[in-house]
Amino acid sequence: MSTFFGQHPENLYSICLTEIGERFSFYMARNILVLYMIKVFLFSNAQAYTTFATFTAFLYFTPLIGGYLADRWLGIKSSIFFGGLLLSLGYFLLAYSNQSFFYFSLALIIIGDGFFMPNIANAIGQLYQQNDSRRESGFTIFYIAIQIGALLPALFAGWIISQFGWHNAFLSAAIVILLVTIRFYFNSYSTLKYRLPYFLLASIIISLFSLALLIKNxxxxxxxxxxxxxxxxxxxxxxxxxxxxxxxxxxxxxxxxxxxxxxxxxxxxxxxxxxxxxxxxxxxxxxxxxxxxxxxxxxxxxxxxxxxxxxxxxxxxxxxxxxxxxxxxxxxxxxxxxxxxxxxxxxxxxxxxxxxxxxxxxxxxxxxxxxxxxxxxxxxxxxxxxxxxxxxxxxxxxxxxxxxxxxxxxxxxxxxxxxxxxxxxxxxxxxxxxxxxxxxxxxxxxxxxxxxxxxxxxxxxxxxxxxxxxxxxxxxxxxxxxxxxx
Structure with missing residues (x-):
């Protein structure tokens, strides 16, 4: 693929597009989450801050586990695929859940992020040989993709909320990450593992309930x-x-x-x-x-x-x-x-x-x-x-x-x-x-x-x-x- 930064592997475009969609969804939810808790759930400022801080803190825990699971059992592409599905489900529940299911929605997003985030960057790294001079340029393009994904929600979130309501802002996040995940699936179908190990599925369910309880407390x-x-x-x-x-x-x-x-x-x-x-x-x-x-x-x-x-x-x-x-x-x-x-x-x-x-x-x-x-x-x-x-x-x-x-x-x-x-x-x-x-x-x-x-x-x-x-x-x-x- 020829770009402003030179010739790069064809899959770089696909991975960066997936990352733009994921970052769009994440920042759509992140940017409005505190305001949503205060204006819709009537949280106090202090309660909204505490919930948001706990949620974002756990986002830095799960990628360490997700990266290990990808190396040990799932592989990079399968981890991205399952992570994208979990993220989409989390944002969808965030759009339509009441306060009781709100914490489960955040827990799903944390777990999905753990599968998705460390492995999308690893997918970029695997496009290049160890001493490939294009590697740094490739990661520069990836970094720009992240910033584009972060910039777009700021342009649209306010309009979506004013015209269609808070819930549809979260719904747009769910739809975008689902679409880029499906596109990623069809682009990578031959190397995906379709089944999660049973113990891993059980661990995800236990983690979901545990994280929801922790965020609430x-x-x-x-x-x-x-x-x-x-x-x-x-x-x-x-x-x-x-x-x-x-x-x-x-x-x-x-x-x-x-x-x-x-x-x-x-x-x-x-x-x-x-x-x-x-x-x-x-x-x-x-x-x-x-x-x-x-x-x-x-x-x-x-x-x-x-x-x-x-x-x-x-x-x-x-x-x-x-x-x-x-x-x-x-x-x-x-x-x-x-x-x-x-x-x-x-x-x-x-x-x-x-x-x-x-x-x-x-x-x-x-x-x-x-x-x-x-x-x-x-x-x-x-x-x-x-x-x-x-x-x-x-x-x-x-x-x-x-x-x-x-x-x-x-x-x-x-x-x-x-x-x-x-x-x-x-x-x-x-x-x-x-x-x-x-x-x-x-x-x-x-x-x-x-x-x-x-x-x-x-x-x-x-x-x-x-x-x-x-x-x-x-x-x-x-x-x-x-x-x-x-």
Missing amino acids: AYIANMVIFLFSGIFIFYALKKSFSHPPLQRNRLLIGFILTAFSILFWALFEQAGMSLTIFTEYNVQRSLGAWTIPTTVFFIFNPFFVITCGPLIAKMWLWLDSYHLNPSTPAKFAYGTLLMGLGFAILPLAIKTQAIDGYIQWYWIAISYFLQSLGELFISPVGLSMIVELSPKEMNGLMMGVWYFATAIANVLAGFIAKWTTIPSGSNLPLITSAHYAQVFSWLAVFSIVAGFIMLIFIPLFKKMITASVSCITPPAKHPLEVGSLH
């Missing part, structure tokens, strides 16, 4: 997430100390950067929680006679990622040609600082609020622009950092650490979002704006301070690597000094 769910994540991370940390000094220090740097990333992702996830409610009730969204739906504001992040991503990539290449390309820890630090600035802009906006308490919509756009830049500094290098700093036999374990840390970040995001609520439960801007300004200010301070702490740590990282290298070899420039830690 978020306090217990949070304890489970912290417990399992803590055990897994402790095991990985203990295992890292069994390696020689050089590898051990590299792994410790990976742990430190992963720990700092928790704050970044906890703030990043406010887009689906506190920032959604802030936009709904505290932002002047009128343009003439038209009121901009809150869901339209979700267009900013994928738009800025798509437009700024290539520019950032070119900037890294240009800086690298002058040996000025920032290290991975430096990029983490700059990304965290940008996230802090994204929140720092909001208290300033509140100070400019109108007499009725509303702020202008462009302040939210500026905040999302800064947050998206921060994402571009961290997200593309996060998993590659894990691979770079880990010995080969620890790659899978450290990937698990990254995903478990992200799950913790989502739980933390729920606590942060609840911090933005006030005891009265009011959403009137004249009542809530001062509290929002205070919380956003603190979040900005935490993020900016964390960014500067990371910058201070960079010489220590270099010293750790240098010390461990000198223990086993004469002093020399280590690759991490050149490309990752200077």
Whole structure:
């Protein structure tokens, strides 16, 4: 297949189209979920935040299991197919379920995501030989497909809700993922396994009920997430100390950067929680006679990622040609600082609020622009950092650490979002704006301070690597000094 990025395997188009459909469905549901819980089920803001945070946290657990099951029993294509069917069923139930079945709908989506997400990326990787120069370009196309899938719901969700109702927004998600899954089925029928092992089917049913109960009882769910994540991370940390000094220090740097990333992702996830409610009730969204739906504001992040991503990539290449390309820890630090600035802009906006308490919509756009830049500094290098700093036999374990840390970040995001609520439960801007300004200010301070702490740590990282290298070899420039830690 010939593309702007060069010649690629024919199946790349099919896989990317499937991913666009899956991301469309996911972000259609994600973008409206908190508003749906508050406006339809009449959840309090705090209850909606907690449910959303627990749901998104479990989304980072199941892919670890789904990837293993694909390798051991199902295969990549069968896992994608079954995952797509489960996702479609989950969104369909979300469209027509009452509050009792609401949690089962979310559980189905979590399980379906576990089968689908890790294996769609693996399917891209299998299109290329190990040293194929087109691999990176292929994953770039795949990343663009993800952003397109995330951008489209922001354009249509508000219109669908206003014209056809909340339930039909979820129904559109169910239909789209079902259509791309069926297309994937007919494109891959010869290699699919049609039957799930009975024990696996039983495990899915047990997991469905367990997850539904946990999401409904978020306090217990949070304890489970912290417990399992803590055990897994402790095991990985203990295992890292069994390696020689050089590898051990590299792994410790990976742990430190992963720990700092928790704050970044906890703030990043406010887009689906506190920032959604802030936009709904505290932002002047009128343009003439038209009121901009809150869901339209979700267009900013994928738009800025798509437009700024290539520019950032070119900037890294240009800086690298002058040996000025920032290290991975430096990029983490700059990304965290940008996230802090994204929140720092909001208290300033509140100070400019109108007499009725509303702020202008462009302040939210500026905040999302800064947050998206921060994402571009961290997200593309996060998993590659894990691979770079880990010995080969620890790659899978450290990937698990990254995903478990992200799950913790989502739980933390729920606590942060609840911090933005006030005891009265009011959403009137004249009542809530001062509290929002205070919380956003603190979040900005935490993020900016964390960014500067990371910058201070960079010489220590270099010293750790240098010390461990000198223990086993004469002093020399280590690759991490050149490309990752200077």
